[in-house]
Amino acid sequence: MRHLTPALAAALLTLAAGSAAHAEEGMWTFDNFPIARANQTLGTNIDQAWLDRVRLSSVKFGGCSAGLVSASGLVMTNNHCVATCVANLSTQATNYAETGFTPRSREEELKCPGGTAEILTDISDVTQRMHAAGAGLTGQAFTRARDAEAGRIEQEGCAGDPNTRCQVLTLYRGGQFKLYTYKRYSDVRLAFAPEDRAATFGGDPDNFSFPRFAIDAAFIRLYENGAPARTPTHFKWNASQPVEGTPVFVSGSPGATQRLLTQDQLFSVRDVVLPMDQLIASELRGRLIQYSEQGERQAFEAMDPIVSIENTYKRGLGRMRALTDPGFMRMKAEQETDFRGRAEAGVGSDNPWTTLTGVQPILRESYPAYALLEGGTGIGTTPVAGGSQLFLWARTLVRGAQERGKPSAERLPEFADSRLAGVQSGLFAERPVYPGLEQVRMEWWLSKTREWLTADSPNARALLGNESPEQLSARLIEGTTLADPAVRRALWDGGLAAVE
Structure with a gap:
């Protein structure tokens, strides 16, 4: 399973608007943001204190990004991020996906079953410990040693505190390891959700195509000891009109990429992973739709799963289109050739590209069994x-x-x-x-x-x-x-x- 890393991504508004103007863009972790370069290039006045405020205002809700917007635990996120909560709270008689959820007071906010939210409170470097744990080992022994060391680091960091969660994250394919400490909220309540048709306006089976024309927003609230959490650090509303050319920063979790995959790895994704994932996902979608057509109850039960599988399917379709685009693959090949030319001189016989190329036949052969029997492979979605x-x-x-x-x-x-x-x-x-x-x-x-x-x-x-x-x-x-x-x-x- 891929590691999900809270990150700070920056892009110029002109780039988002489709302008041909040059734009600085990138993705960074909160402890590795290029402050001086950003300020010089973008004309901003960012410092570490600003980054810390953004980090403490950013919320991880399941697999989604969100942000605190009040001092009393109110969090704003996308509507699709609360879809499972809405489905779990709904019944056929009271279907909040159809009616929306608009409580008149905090007392009417409803707890999301199994919902948790987290705020990243600290980042510490544990690279040296993790590298030392695997030194001189290979194969399964290497993996077990590193997993064991990560468990020890996490246990030391959180010491069994139920209100915190510690996780050792891998960055740069093992180049760095960081211990992320989160403040954990296990009482998360739905505060507002629009009716589904308003949130997915446009008729597309996901949330990607028409967000400007839809109410793709929802609110949850964090609670502690039965009361709204005190969250003095939060994002504040800016009513000023956006100005073209203003730098726009987006903070969130997750924030992972697959930019470091080699050409041979991308070929495996294109030729083995995606064809299988897309083919069988389309059949699962068909079975769910068929089930939903059996009656009102079945339509209610299958609504959220259908949206989820369609979202996943379209994401895979976009990946397939990119990986079969000759221009895109040519660009990736040129980038890899350039990078290898600068990096391989110092690697000697322990060449990572050669190693990755060598394991691709194993991956291609084992992917169907592993995906179907285990799931969560990090490169596929079955x-x-x-x-x-x-x-x-x-x-x-x-x-x-x-x-x-x-x-x-x-x-x-x-x-x-x-x-x-x-x-x-x-x-x-x-x-x-x-x-x-x-x-x-x-x-x-x-x-x-x-x-x-x-x-x-x-x-x-x-x-x-x-x-x-x-x-x-x-x-x-x-x-x-x-x-x-x-x-x-x-x-x-x-x-x-x-x-x-």
Whole structure:
């Protein structure tokens, strides 16, 4: 899974408006912003104190960027970022996606099930420790040593404080490692959301094409101890009219790029990853649409998943168009040739381009199985189990029971002591589960896994046994009790003995 790094991206308004004028642009972490160059080039008066205020006003909400806009925890974000919260709070009788959510007072704000928000409070350099941990090691031993060291650093940084989260992030493909410390809010409440048709005006199946003509905005509020959080540092409204040529800065999380992928890596994405992801995503979309047409209940249940898969599909379509554009690929080739010419002189026999080229056949061969059985590959978007919430809970329970019996340094990284609070928060959250929708997801996944891995694959045989995808998905969904948070908590607390 790619690392999501809060970053500060700068671009001239003239560039955003399509002007041919020269524009300075780039993306930087808050502790590595080129202050002097920006001030000299753009005529700004930025200092570290300004950057710190922007950082402390910026909010990470799930996978979205957001910003504090009041001293009482009010946060503004895009409407699609609260779509899951809106769906989880809605019922057929009260569908906030259709009506909008407009509480008359703070007392009517509703808690987003499982929702968390974070503010980056500190960045520290741990590169030396991480490099030392992997020194002289290769392969799995190298990975395990670094994962273990990251877990120790995170545990030292947060010391079990449930209101903070520490994460060691990889920057520049391992050139640097930073410890990010977040203030964590586990009580996040919906404060405003427009009706879906107003937020997605234009008829496009995502939020990319017509944002200027839509109300693609929503508000959430951060709470502490049952009361709105005190947030004295926040963004303030500027009613002045924008002036052409004014520098525009956008802060946010995530802020990751794939600019450092080599030509051979891009070829793997273009030739293997995207064709598979797009093909099977289109079928999942078709199954969800078919399910939504069975009745009002099914249409309500499938609304948010359809929007999500269409968003993902269009993003993949854009990537495919770029990677099949001869002009774009020629530009990437020229950039890589220039960069290698300047960098390879000092690398000797330990050439990273040669190494990456050598592993591409392995990636190409293993991607279908890994994507379908594990998901979250960092380069693809295929969701394991079709995004089935019941499956994801089950996997967390089984792996958590297996891993927690080991010393923290020997576990899978996501189950290190420093990360267990986040795992439990997601596992115990009360969220609606729709059995019909879950079966559609599971049946699609089992069918695609058998199709892509073939029925003779040991993995496919272990997964399906002697049952068809239709039979197995129906039996699993009908027979599970994992929709009940109390059952999930009991299984987690009971450990391996309860799971087995």
